[in-house]
Amino acid sequence: MMTLIDRAREGVMDPIFQRACAGEDVGPEELARLVAEGLAVIPYNPSRGCARPVGIGQGLRTKVNANIGTSKDQSSVQMELRKLKAAVGNGAHAVMDLSTGDDAGEVLQAVLSHSPVPVGTVPIYHGAVMCRLSGRPVVDMTEDEMFQAVELHGRMGVDFVTVHTGLTRQALSHLVDQGRLTDIVSRGGSIMAAWMIHHDRENPFARDFGRLLEIARRYQMTLSLGDGMRPGSGHDATDRAQVAELLELGRQVGACREAGVQVMVEGPGHVPLGQIGANVQLQKRLCQGAPFYVLGPLVTDSAAGYDHLVGAIGGAVAASFGADFLCYVTPKEHLGFPDEEDVAEGVRASVVAAHVGDLEKGIRSAVRRDMEVSRARRAMDWDAQREAALFPWKFDRVTGMSSQGCAMCGPLCAMRIAQEALGSWKKV
Amino acid sequence: MMTLIDRAREGVMDPIFQRACAGEDVGPEELARLVAEGLAVIPYNPSRGCARPVGIGQGLRTKVNANIGTSKDQSSVQMELRKLKAAVGNGAHAVMDLSTGDDAGEVLQAVLSHSPVPVGTVPIYHGAVMCRLSGRPVVDMTEDEMFQAVELHGRMGVDFVTVHTGLTRQALSHLVDQGRLTDIVSRGGSIMAAWMIHHDRENPFARDFGRLLEIARRYQMTLSLGDGMRPGSGHDATDRAQVAELLELGRQVGACREAGVQVMVEGPGHVPLGQIGANVQLQKRLCQGAPFYVLGPLVTDSAAGYDHLVGAIGGAVAASFGADFLCYVTPKEHLGFPDEEDVAEGVRASVVAAHVGDLEKGIRSAVRRDMEVSRARRAMDWDAQREAALFPWKFDRVTGMSSQGCAMCGPLCAMRIAQEALGSWKKV
Numbered sequence: 003m004m005t006l007i008d009r010a011r012e013g014v015m016d017p018i019f020q021r022a023c024a025g026e027d028v029g030p031e032e033l034a035r036l037v038a039e040g041l042a043v044i045p046y047n048p049s050r051g052c053a054r055p056v057g058i059g060q061g062l063r064t065k066v067n068a069n070i071g072t073s074k075d076q077s078s079v080q081m082e083l084r085k086l087k088a089a090v091g092n093g094a095h096a097v098m099d100l101s102t103g104d105d106a107g108e109v110l111q112a113v114l115s116h117s118p119v120p121v122g123t124v125p126i127y128h129g130a131v132m133c134r135l136s137g138r139p140v141v142d143m144t145e146d147e148m149f150q151a152v153e154l155h156g157r158m159g160v161d162f163v164t165v166h167t168g169l170t171r172q173a174l175s176h177l178v179d180q181g182r183l184t185d186i187v188s189r190g191g192s193i194m195a196a197w198m199i200h201h202d203r204e205n206p207f208a209r210d211f212g213r214l215l216e217i218a219r220r221y222q223m224t225l226s227l228g229d230g231m232r233p234g235s236g237h238d239a240t241d242r243a244q245v246a247e248l249l250e251l252g253r254q255v256g257a258c259r260e261a262g263v264q265v266m267v268e269g270p271g272h273v274p275l276g277q278i279g280a281n282v283q284l285q286k287r288l289c290q291g292a293p294f295y296v297l298g299p300l301v302t303d304s305a306a307g308y309d310h311l312v313g314a315i316g317g318a319v320a321a322s323f324g325a326d327f328l329c330y331v332t333p334k335e336h337l338g339f340p341d342e343e344d345v346a347e348g349v350r351a352s353v354v355a356a357h358v359g360d361l362e363k364g365i366r367s368a369v370r371r372d373m374e375v376s377r378a379r380r381a382m383d384w385d386a387q388r389e390a391a392l393f394p395w396k397f398d399r400v401t402g403m404s405s406q407g408c409a410m411c412g413p414l415c416a417m418r419i420a421q422e423a424l425g426s427w428k429k430v
Numbered sequence: 431m432m433t434l435i436d437r438a439r440e441g442v443m444d445p446i447f448q449r450a451c452a453g454e455d456v457g458p459e460e461l462a463r464l465v466a467e468g469l470a471v472i473p474y475n476p477s478r479g480c481a482r483p484v485g486i487g488q489g490l491r492t493k494v495n496a497n498i499g500t501s502k503d504q505s506s507v508q509m510e511l512r513k514l515k516a517a518v519g520n521g522a523h524a525v526m527d528l529s530t531g532d533d534a535g536e537v538l539q540a541v542l543s544h545s546p547v548p549v550g551t552v553p554i555y556h557g558a559v560m561c562r563l564s565g566r567p568v569v570d571m572t573e574d575e576m577f578q579a580v581e582l583h584g585r586m587g588v589d590f591v592t593v594h595t596g597l598t599r600q601a602l603s604h605l606v607d608q609g610r611l612t613d614i615v616s617r618g619g620s621i622m623a624a625w626m627i628h629h630d631r632e633n634p635f636a637r638d639f640g641r642l643l644e645i646a647r648r649y650q651m652t653l654s655l656g657d658g659m660r661p662g663s664g665h666d667a668t669d670r671a672q673v674a675e676l677l678e679l680g681r682q683v684g685a686c687r688e689a690g691v692q693v694m695v696e697g698p699g700h701v702p703l704g705q706i707g708a709n710v711q712l713q714k715r716l717c718q719g720a721p722f723y724v725l726g727p728l729v730t731d732s733a734a735g736y737d738h739l740v741g742a743i744g745g746a747v748a749a750s751f752g753a754d755f756l757c758y759v760t761p762k763e764h765l766g767f768p769d770e771e772d773v774a775e776g777v778r779a780s781v782v783a784a785h786v787g788d789l790e791k792g793i794r795s796a797v798r799r800d801m802e803v804s805r806a807r808r809a810m811d812w813d814a815q816r817e818a819a820l821f822p823w824k825f826d827r828v829t830g831m832s833s834q835g836c837a838m839c840g841p842l843c844a845m846r847i848a849q850e851a852l853g854s855w856k857k858v
Contacts, residue, residue, distance in 0.1 A: 073840035075830065102842045130842055140847070178855055183804050186848035189839060196851035234845070235804035236789065272804075275750050276790050301746065301786045303800040303807070306815070307824025308782055311739050315746045315786060318729065322703050336807070336815075337828045338837040354736055358729045358743060361664065362704050372731040376611050376663035376700075379731070379764070387734070387764075396735025400765045402503065409766040411617060412501035414530045414558055417662070419568070420614035423624035427606055 005222050006046065008262045010038035018046055022057045027366050033057055040255070041291045042326075043162075043264040045096065045120040045224040050159030053118035056095045058266060059293035063365050064321045064356035065095040067122070067295070067329045068349050070113070074134075076339045077103030079112045088342040090119055092349040094330070098122040098164070102189075106131045110158060120161035122226060125151035126190045140193055141200040148206055149213055156221025163223055164268065165214060166190045167207040168250035169230035171198060177231065177243035184234030187271075191230020211254055215261040224264040226295060227251045232271030235303050239273045240281060252288035259290075266293040266327065269320075273299040278316060282323035295327035296320045300335075309335040310344075310351040317352055321359020328352045328359075350393065357392060380417060382408070433650050434474065436690045438466035446474055450485045455794050461485055468683070469719045470754075471590075471692040473524065473548040473652040478587030481546035484523045486694060487721035491793050492749045492784035493523040495550070495723070495757045496777050498541070502562075504767045505531030507540045516770040518547055520777040522758070526550040526592070530617075534559045538586060548589035550654060553579035554618045568621055569628040576634055577641055584649025591651055592696065593642060594618045595635040596678035597658035599626060605659065605671035612662030615699075619658020639682055643689040652692040654723060655679045660699030663731050667701045668709060680716035687718075694721040694755065697748075701727040706744060710751035723755040724748045728763075737763035738772075738779040745780055749787020756780050756787075778821065785820060808845060810836070 009016050019030035019037070022044045026033070036042035042059025046052065058065050068089035070082055082101070089097050096119050101109040106128060114121055128151040129143045155163055169191050177185070186192045194205055207214055218225050231247040233239040251267050258265035267289045273281055278299055285294045299316035300309060313331035321328060332348035334340040340348070360368035371390055378386035382404070388397040402409030407418055437444050447458035447465070450472045454461070464470035470487025474480065486493050496517035498510055510529070517525050524547050529537040534556060542549055556579040557571045583591055597619050605613070614620045622633055635642055646653050659675040661667040679695050686693035695717045701709055706727055713722045727744035728737060741759035749756060760776035762768040768776070788796035799818055806814035810832070816825040830837030835846055 073837070074842070075837065075840050102840060127842070134841070141851075174855070178852065183801065184808050185845065185852055187844050189842055189844045189847075192844035192847035192851070196847050199851045199855045234807070236800050237804060274789055275746060275786055302782065302789060302820075303803045304785060304818065304820045305782045306803075306819055307821045308778060311742055311779060311782055312786075314739055315743050315783070318703060318743045319747065334838070336838070337824060338830065350736060351739055354730065354733045354739055355743070357732060358703055358740070361702055361730060372664050373611065375731045375734075376665060379662070380612050390732065391734055392730075392732045393735045396765060402766065409501070409503065410762070410764070412503050412530060413562070414502070414555070414617055416615050416617045416620035417613065419617075419620035419624050423569075423620070423627045424606065424613055427602070427627045 005219055005262045006044060007037055007264055010034040018044055018055055022055045025367060026057065026062050028061050036060055037264070040259045040265065043224050043266050043293050045122065045162035045264070046222070047156065047159050047161045048222055050114055050161070052120050052161060056120065058327045060291065062326070063367070064359045064363070065327045066093060066349060066352040066356050067096045067098060067327060068094040068345055069098045069100050069329065070345065071100035072103030072106065072109055073339055074103055077105055079109050082109050083112060083116055084342040085345045086113055086117055088346040089349050090117070092346045093353040094119060094349045096120040096122060100124060100127060102127050102131055104131065104135060114159050122162040122164065123155050123160050124164040124190050125155045126166070126193055128154065130193055141197050143197065145206040149217065152214065153217045156217055156223050160223060162226050164190060164226045164228040165207050166194045166228040166230035167205065167211060167214065167254055168227060168247040169194045170205050170208050170250050173231055173243050173246040173250065174198065176246045180242055182241070182243070183237040186230065187234030188228065188230045188232055190228055194230055208250065211257055215258065215263050218263045219261060224266065225258060227254055227265060227267045229268045229270060232269070232297065233273065235272050236274045239270060240277050244270065248285060248288055252290065255289045255292045266295050269294055269296040270299050271297055272303060273301065273316060275301040275316070275319060278319045279323045282320055282325050286324060293326040294324065295329065296325045297329040298331050300331065306336040307333060309333065310348045314351040314355040317355030318358035321356055322362035325359070328356055353392060382417065433647055433690045434472060435465055435692055438462040446472055446483055450483045453795060454485065454490050456489050464488055465692070468687045468693065471652050471694050471721050473550065473590035473692070474650070475584065475587050475589045476650055478542055478589070480548050480589060484548065486755045488719065490754070491795070492787045492791070493755045494521060494777060494780040494784050495524045495526060495755060496522040496773055497526045497528050497757065498773065499528035500531035500534065500537055501767055502531055505533055507533070507537050510537050511540060511544055512770040513773045514541055514545055516774040517777050518545070520774045521781040522547065522777045524548040524550060528552060528555060530555050530559055532559065532563060542587050550590040550592065551583050551588050552592040552618050553583045554594070554621055556582065558621055569625050571625060573634040577645065580642065581645045584645055584651050588651060590654050592618060592654045592656040593635050594622045594656040594658035595633065595639060595642065595682050596655060596675040597622045598633050598636050598678050601659055601671050601674040601678065602626065604674045608670055610669070610671070611665040614658065615662030616656065616658045616660055618656055622658055636678065639685055643686065643691050646691045647689060652694065653686060655682055655693060655695045657696045657698060660697070660725065661701065663700050664702045667698060668705050672698065676713060676716055680718065683717045683720045694723050697722055697724040698727050699725055700731060701729065701744060703729040703744065703747060706747045707751045710748055710753050714752060721754040722752065723757065724753045725757040726759050728759065734764040735761060737761065738776045742779040742783040745783030746786040749784055750790035753787070756784055781820060810845065
């Protein structure tokens with residue numbers, strides 16, 4: 003069986019390339035070339051065949067992911083479907099179901115059935131839930147169970163899976179050696195670290211990376227190499243543990259490409275604004291241009307309640323440096339379990355950040371949109387402003403708009419005064 | 431009469447330096463030196479004597495301004511006092527009353543009476559209101575009326591005034607010559623341009639800058655040199671018209687310093703993310719390190735309804751490059767007249783941006799705050815997290831917090847799992 007990357011390399015024009023380049027600056031042939039070279043991915047599990055496949059990577063619009071999913075104490079299929087709807091309805095290009103409730107399998111099945119966009123998961127969570135349900139500590143998970151969880155998700159139709167393959171004993175030793183303010187804040191990373199320390203063994207996904215590749219090939223799943231060592235505070239950013247993991251991920255990207263498996267790389271996390279550029283450049287260089295999927299980044303630790311905004315600051319900067327895929331952060335981050343309104347607000351913040359990044363990347367549709375809004379603003383054409391806006395519904399309750407000015411400034415309208423005056427200057 | 435800058439230069443330790451350095455990394459002597467050299471300002475009109483003077487400039491915390499004020503169709507003293515309270519209560523270090531309603535004078539009097547923070551205005555608006563009330567077009571304003579408006583505000587106790595002194599015929603000629611997508615979007619700038627074109631005369635504030643300096647000295651007002659040519663769209667950013675005005679402002683900064691008048695310089699506006707650094711560096715160089723007061727900047731034109739977030743992205747980046755004073759943008763920007771909740775949201779967004787900038791500037795209190803939050807997070811100490819947070823009230827409705835994890839992830843808590851595991855590694 004050929005994977006998408008195999009077909010792209012052999013010049014077989016899979017219809018997916020045509021579908022995934024809708025709204026992009028690149029055509030299907032160029033997208034196929036990017037996939038062939040590993041510079042872009044199209045997370046797409048053919049056994050499910052999601053309705054709206056998207057490309058993620060070089061030359062493409064910056065994409066937005068929304069994490070949804072239950073926790074042990076907050077678990078409802080209906081709530082997750084409402085969050086899915088809120089995510090997709092507000093512009094998420096993909097969702098990850100990170101459920102860890104007792105009925106995580108049922109929730110994932112429902113999300114896969116209803117999602118028009120690619121669905122990702124972190125299969126190790128499944129293993130953790132299984133352990134909990136059978137009364138075993140998480141470190142009792144067997145290596146087989148780890149790989150079986152990945153395989154199960156592939157069979158269920160998941161499009162991309164996060165696997166923490168780079169959190170090796172080498173990376174861990176840097177963490178222990180240097181110390182950290184916030185240790186490990188990746189759930190998958192913490193499970194892998196606990197397992198490795200408990201058994202005094204290497205990360206099974208790293209040691210037996212070939213077995214992971216086989217599963218990924220079999221189900222045509224895109225691998226999203228997780229950053230288990232992502233910093234949990236600005237203080238810990240870009241430290242040796244994080245970079246040691248990234249080095250390993252870079253090596254594994256090469257193995258994925260050899261195996262014809264699509265791969266992207268995950269990145270932080272809590273990162274001071276001034277270190278974001280270095281993080282993007284480092285990832286792009288060490289991982290040979292593989293698509294970069296960042297969480298936030300969060301440029302301060304202190305703004306709980308506004309972390310969607312903090313993530314939008316970091317996401318906009320990351321995208322402008324070349325990050326390809328932004329994982330949103332909701333206003334509930336660091337506070338509690340998000341509901342559908344939190345999901346909606348988080349997605350909107352990331353949509354803004356992605357658009358800002360696209361303006362810097364020179365994505366034509368983004369540049370055109372800003373021009374159209376501004377032209378409409380100058381013309382005081384409110385319908386045209388609404389039409390070009392990222393959030394047209396924000397205009398619904400606006401009143402007092404006219405070609406003589408608007409409710410914002412009243413009759414003292416700079417645009418109108420300037421236009422009249424400049425018109426007469428030009429006549430002179 | 432000596433101005434604050436005179437006293438600073440002569441080594442007279444005015445109590446204001448002690449009061450304004452509360453919470454700063456610098457002490458009163460250093461602050462006095464910064465003021466003497468024009469690298470920082472303390473907008474403070476002694477005839478009012480505001481309760482919380484602040485310093486703005488090099489080495490100081492990034493400050494936040496909130497614009498309030500009426501328009502012709504939305505004018506209520508009570509509403510403006512509520513907006514003032516919302517602004518100050520959420521962390522604004524200064525407010526500008528930009529009222530243009532018929533009772534603008536009454537509103538300003540009320541704001542000056544109630545504001546514990548420095549108050550700024552754009553006096554030319556007063557002239558425009560006077561014209562409207564007497565049935566004259568705005569271009570009929572006399573030169574004397576322009577200067578008299580500045581003087582009136584000085585007498586009323588205003589701490590800093592925006593005057594569009596750099597919008598000269600030279601700058602206008604660049605605008606006409608090159609064309610723009612959105613002409614002029616500064617209200618003061620549009621009035622000046624219309625007046626100059628109508629009368630075919632130079633900008634009175636530029637031509638007779640000395641008269642402005644006399645008034646500023648007499649009332650010890652800080653001048654905020656306005657950017658009437660600020661771009662109203664990303665497309666127009668950093669163009670010849672904008673830079674021509676900035677050149678003139680740089681020259682005027684020198685004149686202010688000679689006259690012992692405190693001065694800061696206003697900047698854009700709508701600026702693509704990748705041009706913000708250049709804008710800050712250009713202002714700092716051309717204006718000899720004078721404090722830079724930016725509006726936003728807004729890094730996209732397309733996100734009406736979320737322009738507070740767009741402004742926070744731009745503001746964080748600008749502050750990280752050295753901008754000193756961030757003017758907030760409310761969620762109503764480009765849509766309508768803000769109410770007190772819009773003011774509150776706008777201020778909070780700018781408070782985040784300023785804090786992110788302060789982390790990059792190495793401001794000790796900001797760095798300490800992030801460390802304290804992160805340490806508390808690791809310790810799962812929710813009280814300590816709340817205490818160090820920028821928005822402690824966001825923790826009020828958080829439930830399910832415990833030292834075993836929180837409602838966010840439930841029992842699958844990365845921090846707890848990692849701490850337990852790393853504890854046992856360390857023991858080995």
